[in-house]
Amino acid sequence: MNKKALTQQIIFWTFRIMSIMVVIVLFAILYFITIRGAQAISWDFLTKSPEEGMVKGGIFPAIIGTLYLIVGSLIFAFPIGVFSGIYLNEYLKDGKLKSFIQLMTNNLAGVPSIVFGLFGMALFVNRLHFGDSILAGSLTLGLLVLPIIIRTTEESLKSVDDSYRLASYAMGATKLYTIKKVVLPLAFPNVITGIILSIGRVSGETAAILFTVAAYFLPKLPHSIFDQVMALPYHLYVLTTSGTNIEASRPVAYGTAFVLVFIVLVTNVIANLIRNYFNKKYKA
Amino acid sequence: MKKIFEKIQVGILAGSSLVTSLTVILIIIFLFSEGIGMFHESQLEEGYVLTVNEANPVTEIDATSIKNIFDQNITNWKQLGGKDEEINLFSIDDLSDFYSDEQVGSDLEYLDTCMNDYVKNHENTLAYFPRKNLPENFHGKEIQVGSISVYNFVKGKDWLPSASPVAQLGVLPLLLGTLWVSLGAILLALPFGLACAIYMAEIAHPSVRKILKPIIELLAGIPSVVYGFFGLIVIVPLIQKLFHLDVGETALAGSIVLGIMALPTIVSIAEDAIRNVPNTMREASLAMGASQWQTIHKVVLPYAKSGILAGIVLGIGRAVGETMAVLMVTGNAANIPHSYLQPVRTIPATIAAELGEASYGGLHFKALFALGCILFLFTMILNIYVQLVLKKKRVK
Numbered sequence: 040m041n042k043k044a045l046t047q048q049i050i051f052w053t054f055r056i057m058s059i060m061v062v063i064v065l066f067a068i069l070y071f072i073t074i075r076g077a078q079a080i081s082w083d084f085l086t087k088s089p090e091e092g093m094v095k096g097g098i099f100p101a102i103i104g105t106l107y108l109i110v111g112s113l114i115f116a117f118p119i120g121v122f123s124g125i126y127l128n129e130y131l132k133d134g135k136l137k138s139f140i141q142l143m144t145n146n147l148a149g150v151p152s153i154v155f156g157l158f159g160m161a162l163f164v165n166r167l168h169f170g171d172s173i174l175a176g177s178l179t180l181g182l183l184v185l186p187i188i189i190r191t192t193e194e195s196l197k198s199v200d201d202s203y204r205l206a207s208y209a210m211g212a213t214k215l216y217t218i219k220k221v222v223l224p225l226a227f228p229n230v231i232t233g234i235i236l237s238i239g240r241v242s243g244e245t246a247a248i249l250f251t252v253a254a255y256f257l258p259k260l261p262h263s264i265f266d267q268v269m270a271l272p273y274h275l276y277v278l279t280t281s282g283t284n285i286e287a288s289r290p291v292a293y294g295t296a297f298v299l300v301f302i303v304l305v306t307n308v309i310a311n312l313i314r315n316y317f318n319k320k321y322k323a
Numbered sequence: 324m325k326k327i328f329e330k331i332q333v334g335i336l337a338g339s340s341l342v343t344s345l346t347v348i349l350i351i352i353f354l355f356s357e358g359i360g361m362f363h364e365s366q367l368e369e370g371y372v373l374t375v376n377e378a379n380p381v382t383e384i385d386a387t388s389i390k391n392i393f394d395q396n397i398t399n400w401k402q403l404g405g406k407d408e409e410i411n412l413f414s415i416d417d418l419s420d421f422y423s424d425e426q427v428g429s430d431l432e433y434l435d436t437c438m439n440d441y442v443k444n445h446e447n448t449l450a451y452f453p454r455k456n457l458p459e460n461f462h463g464k465e466i467q468v469g470s471i472s473v474y475n476f477v478k479g480k481d482w483l484p485s486a487s488p489v490a491q492l493g494v495l496p497l498l499l500g501t502l503w504v505s506l507g508a509i510l511l512a513l514p515f516g517l518a519c520a521i522y523m524a525e526i527a528h529p530s531v532r533k534i535l536k537p538i539i540e541l542l543a544g545i546p547s548v549v550y551g552f553f554g555l556i557v558i559v560p561l562i563q564k565l566f567h568l569d570v571g572e573t574a575l576a577g578s579i580v581l582g583i584m585a586l587p588t589i590v591s592i593a594e595d596a597i598r599n600v601p602n603t604m605r606e607a608s609l610a611m612g613a614s615q616w617q618t619i620h621k622v623v624l625p626y627a628k629s630g631i632l633a634g635i636v637l638g639i640g641r642a643v644g645e646t647m648a649v650l651m652v653t654g655n656a657a658n659i660p661h662s663y664l665q666p667v668r669t670i671p672a673t674i675a676a677e678l679g680e681a682s683y684g685g686l687h688f689k690a691l692f693a694l695g696c697i698l699f700l701f702t703m704i705l706n707i708y709v710q711l712v713l714k715k716k717r718v719k
Contacts, residue, residue: 058523058535123342142710149705154698157692165683185342246547272647276551279651
């Protein structure tokens with residue numbers, strides 16, 4: 040083997056090993072949380088309120104709270120995101136306005152979540168007097184995931200071949216009718232992936248809900264959209280840093296982390312499956 | 324009729340597309356209107372007054388001097404532009420040195436009168452007490468305490484927002500803390516991120532890439548609290564043991580956790596950039612007899628340089644703005660960092676930790692919004708830079 044080939048072999052193997060190390064890191068995280076977290080999971084854990092200063096009992100109110108936030112934020116972000124994606128891809132021509140809107144959307148995606156929290160507190164909680172509430176938290180989280188939904192919608196519309204649109208026009212259909220009856224149904228499975236990824240993001244987001252909705256401890260479930268709720272990620276934070284007895288509440292913390300990771304894992308797998316299925320079906 | 328209906332529907336679509344731009348503008352308005360407010364707010368602790376005898380020529384004292392007076396570094400009125408007299412400090416905290424419990428009453432109900440007498444009878448006194456105890460016909464005058472200047476905010480070395488009697492709001496330790504942790508994170512993530520991106524784009528078999536890509540995506544999807552939790556139970560104890568420290572919550576722990584979190588951003592953008600290099604470039608190089616590594620090193624990477632840089636910059640943005648994980652593993656001591664084995668405190672962590680205790684609309688509250696402005700501006704600039712770079716690449 041000559042020197043050139045040898046150098047290449049050494050370098051490629053270095054890259055390979057470093058990539059493997061990245062994979063190991065991921066599995067280390069999953070391992071630590073799954074092994075000890077799975078032991079904490081039981082029917083009671085998922086359906087009971089925290090007890091004895093959050094050392095025992097379950098995380099039911101936090102699961103329900105996170106569900107409320109997922110639904111609340113998507114009710115708001117889903118239509119606006121999809122409409123926005125449609126307008127950007129189907130109506131706006133390439134130009135200054137389009138690139139401005141895309142620049143702003145990408146900027147919004149890059150805003151740190153704690154800044155969303157500050158903004159949500161200033162606008163929804165204080166200025167609009169929603170108080171710490173599901174409404175304020177959902178709106179804040181909705182704005183946070185809006186760029187994800189817009190981007191996936193735009194991309195899925197782009198992947199629909201123009202021949203479908205032209206065929207529809209040739210039949211005498213209007214542009215809006217074509218979008219509704221031809222383009223959207225074809226693109227819809229891919230639009231769904233954006234929503235699924237948003238669910239993963241919303242259920243894990245902490246900094247944005249700290250000052251807009253999250254409650255330290257609430258034994259009862261919310262009655263209206265102006266109530267506070269507990270949420271899984273904030274609950275995990277509380278359990279690990281400021282609980283009444285941090286050591287004793289470790290098993291509950293592992294369990295909560297496990298549920299969070301489980302949600303992210305499932306949403307990611309589903310999103311990937313849909314994407315693969317969709318790509319095979321229409322791009323073959 | 325049908326046409327009008329269609330017009331309305333298209334109008335709704337157009338309106339929706341403006342929501343993100345509107346949000347960015349609203350964020351700027353709300354963040355900055357609160358944040359800039361801190362520079363108009365008195366630095367004296369809320370609900371308290373500083374008073375002097377009416378004969379005293381001094382009317383205004385700046386926050387640093389007040390701190391020095393309370394620390395006994397300034398002891399003469401002459402140093403503040405007044406008469407050559409010693410400062411007789413009367414602080415509510417040392418009330419028992421001046422009056423007995425009977426004199427002020429068990430619920431401090433006679434404090435008003437006591438303060439009135441004391442300030443009236445002692446020409447050299449500087450009295451610090453709650454505003455609610457300010458007598459109605461007061462025989463003294465209130466000292467104005469200046470607000471913090473932008474210069475002192477940026478250069479100040481102490482972040483003690485609830486210090487008494489004047490809040491110390493120096494952002495320098497937080498700024499340096501953020502930069503240290505983020506820089507460390509990028510230095511750790513960069514070699515692995517680049518290796519991973521090059522491996523996935525150029526070396527790995529497509530089937531291997533098909534496995535690696537979702538793994539990297541999953542890494543990006545794990546919530547930051549879970550990273551913080553992992554850091555707290557695995558990395559923090561490890562650092563404590565390895566370096567024989569008293570506490571493992573250090574800048575290094577923050578950098579490692581943030582490094583892992585910044586990895587997916589760097590990998591996915593750098594990989595995209597490398598894959599976007601036209602195949603003709605590679606083929607031309609290989610046809611010249613260059614090895615695959617030489618082609619990557621001399622042709623592909625230089626071509627993809629700006630895209631890779633964009634990934635790194637975006638990774639930095641992600642690290643700088645990250646809140647929960649850093650809050651959980653860095654120890655949160657607001658000191659100017661000297662070593663990676665010390666606790667530090669970052670800007671986002673400060674906001675998350677303190678906003679709950681800051682009273683609404685007060686100086687501390689506004690100062691935290693000012694921190695938010697810094698964070699927002701920083702990430703915004705990085706973002707716009709990245710998009711310009713990526714766009715230019717696409718046009719080419």
